[in-house]
Amino acid sequence: MELERIRGVVDVLSQIEEDFSVPKNIRIKIKCVVASLSVNDESVEIRIDKSLQGLDEISDDPNLSSYTRMQIWNVVSVLESI
16 A cells, blocks of 8 residues: 555656756756655655655745645655555
């Protein structure tokens, strides 16, 4: 169940990463978050915690569109519920 939800989060983040209307610095940070979620060497809790820290930093970026910010907040909500 947890892994399915994480895969869903990774899918959403990958879509944001591929969106060229999103600033490059944010796409790079999202790529790092996806990588940290995909690492199987760490426990799920640690991966989620690292990802939440990165997403928090991304959501504070003033260059982020409101639509993308809402997507990020939705992803954070899903990760926090795991």
